[in-house]
Amino acid sequence: MAMSFVRTFTASSALQKGCARALSVSASSHGPATPKSKKSLARQGLKNIVLVDGVRTPFLMSGTDYQKLWPHDLLRHSLNGLATRIGLEKEAVDFIIMGNVIQEVKTSNIAREAALGAGYSLATPAHTVTMACISSNVAITTAIGYMQAGVYNACIAGGVEFMSDVPIRHSRAMRSLLLKLNKAKTAGQRLGLLSSLRLSHLIPELPAVSEFSTNEVMGHSADRLCAAFKVSREEQDEFAMLTHKKAKAAETAGHLSDLIPYKVPGVAKTVTADNGIRLSTPEQMAKLKAAFVKPHGTITAANSSYLTDGASACLICTEEKAKQMGWKPKAYLRDFTYVSQDPKDQLLLGPTYATPKVLDSAGLKMSDVDVFEFHEAFAGQILANMKAMDSQYFSTNYLKRSTPIGAPPMEKFNNWGGSVSIGHPFGATGVRLLMHSANRLIKEDGQYALIAACAAGGQGVGMLVERYPGAVV
Numbered sequence: 106m107a108m109s110f111v112r113t114f115t116a117s118s119a120l121q122k123g124c125a126r127a128l129s130v131s132a133s134s135h136g137p138a139t140p141k142s143k144k145s146l147a148r149q150g151l152k153n154i155v156l157v158d159g160v161r162t163p164f165l166m167s168g169t170d171y172q173k174l175w176p177h178d179l180l181r182h183s184l185n186g187l188a189t190r191i192g193l194e195k196e197a198v199d200f201i202i203m204g205n206v207i208q209e210v211k212t213s214n215i216a217r218e219a220a221l222g223a224g225y226s227l228a229t230p231a232h233t234v235t236m237a238c239i240s241s242n243v244a245i246t247t248a249i250g251y252m253q254a255g256v257y258n259a260c261i262a263g264g265v266e267f268m269s270d271v272p273i274r275h276s277r278a279m280r281s282l283l284l285k286l287n288k289a290k291t292a293g294q295r296l297g298l299l300s301s302l303r304l305s306h307l308i309p310e311l312p313a314v315s316e317f318s319t320n321e322v323m324g325h326s327a328d329r330l331c332a333a334f335k336v337s338r339e340e341q342d343e344f345a346m347l348t349h350k351k352a353k354a355a356e357t358a359g360h361l362s363d364l365i366p367y368k369v370p371g372v373a374k375t376v377t378a379d380n381g382i383r384l385s386t387p388e389q390m391a392k393l394k395a396a397f398v399k400p401h402g403t404i405t406a407a408n409s410s411y412l413t414d415g416a417s418a419c420l421i422c423t424e425e426k427a428k429q430m431g432w433k434p435k436a437y438l439r440d441f442t443y444v445s446q447d448p449k450d451q452l453l454l455g456p457t458y459a460t461p462k463v464l465d466s467a468g469l470k471m472s473d474v475d476v477f478e479f480h481e482a483f484a485g486q487i488l489a490n491m492k493a494m495d496s497q498y499f500s501t502n503y504l505k506r507s508t509p510i511g512a513p514p515m516e517k518f519n520n521w522g523g524s525v526s527i528g529h530p531f532g533a534t535g536v537r538l539l540m541h542s543a544n545r546l547i548k549e550d551g552q553y554a555l556i557a558a559c560a561a562g563g564q565g566v567g568m569l570v571e572r573y574p575g576a577v578v
């Protein structure tokens with residue numbers, strides 16, 4: 106990737122400017138119940154689709170209190186929690202769509218298994234979608250598509266990831282041998298096959314957070330991205346400390362209201378909070394060694410999102426259905442777009458490509474957006490995207506736009522923390538971003554929120570959310 110497009114944007118000064126304002130907004134605001142009077146993004150000929158409400162389990166670092174569960178337990182809990190939160194009659198749901206990335210093979214259509222476990226109607230179909238870190242965004246937009254097509258009127262979208270237990274497979278050679286053994290008809294055939302067994306057959310295959318097409322681990326790619334965009338280790342550490350600080354402040358202020366406590370079987374205390382949020386000093390951050398490109402890389406355990414267990418679910422429906430059922434919506438779900446780029450050099454730049462595309466489709470400018478909720482794969486990935494959005498060179502040469510779209514202002518950006526601090530269960534994060542968007546619009550008295558995220562495969566999403574008149578958190 107070309108190195109010369111970096112303008113003199115300094116993430117550090119933007120962070121400092123934004124920090125104080127972001128924290129004061131998130132700690133003190135209880136916005137009025139009616140939004141500012143910008144134009145509505147309603148489109149003629151399209152139904153209004155609304156978000157009623159959404160929930161998530163606390164997000165936990167993998168290997169902690171959820172470790173003995175199954176992934177569908179987490180998803181079941183979020184489905185039940187959603188029904189309780191809304192007072193939902195489960196039969197009113199037409200369809201359920203869930204995102205999941207690293208699948209437990211026994212529950213590959215985990216949406217259906219979790220729905221059955223949660224007591225949703227046997228007559229409510231459910232399917233599972235996957236698009237890496239934006240899988241629950243895909244669940245949401247698939248539901249929107251069904252409803253715009255007039256097939257359904259009320260759907261649940263969400264997702265789950267469970268990194269405490271991932272499918273670890275036998276090697277290909279061992280799998281082949283076992284399949285042949287299964288078909289062998291005589292003891293002689295079986296013995297012959299067993300005699301071909303070598304020690305190397307026993308080496309297992311572990312899943313990795315890496316690209317199939319390039320074989321590159323995400324963290325490695327993020328390190329290259331930071332080098333290309335000249336994002337320093339200090340800037341990354343500063344951003345990481347800030348996102349943890351914002352998440353802690355939001356938690357203390359009670360803003361993380363999408364979170365539903367979980368009495369986990371076998372765990373003494375009820376899990377009531379995310380457990381990866383931690384306040385660190387610059388010295389503690391600076392002490393950490395490179396996690397991926399060793400020894401000189403800048404991505405560390407503290408400025409990355411971490412492997413997380415968690416699930417989410419939200420109810421979305423046509424505005425007409427909400428009125429009919431007496432459900433009180435929080436937001437309209439408006440324009441959305443998916444983008445994809447080169448998975449080698451532009452793997453984590455989805456937000457830079459998705460942002461101008463979705464704003465253009467709605468006729469909005471960056472300055473019209475009140476709330477930004479971007480998925481933080483890595484602190485450095487966010488800062489590289491900000492530099493790309495601010496760069497004339499990148500705009501002209503990569504986005505084919507005459508002027509840069511501009512970086513989002515820090516005081517409006519991920520004010521309640523993000524994936525680096527709260528955690529990132531791949532299949533569930535999209536709904537967490539949506540709930541932060543909807544709830545922040547209400548608390549901060551905004552009208553439009555922009556969600557953007559990158560995903561494996563060099564893909565990304567942009568979604569626009571509009572506050573619903575009279576909505577309350």
Ligand SMILES: CC(=O)SCCNC(=O)CCNC(=O)[C@H](O)C(C)(C)COP(=O)(O)OP(=O)(O)OC[C@H]1O[C@@H](n2cnc3c(N)ncnc32)[C@H](O)[C@@H]1OP(=O)(O)O
Binds near residue numbers: 393406409410481482
């Ligand atoms: C589109 C996308 O979203 S792509 C992104 C997909 N996600 C990923 O790729 C996940 C990336 N993250 C990872 O793979 C892992 O979290 C890693 C490799 C970065 C780190 O894993 P681990 O080494 O197991 O992390 P671990 O939690 O043990 O932390 C390592 C050290 O950092 C320290 N540390 C972690 N976070 C912090 C923090 N915020 N402040 C200070 N120290 C910290 C830990 O205390 C630990 O210190 P110790 O060794 O003295 O005990």
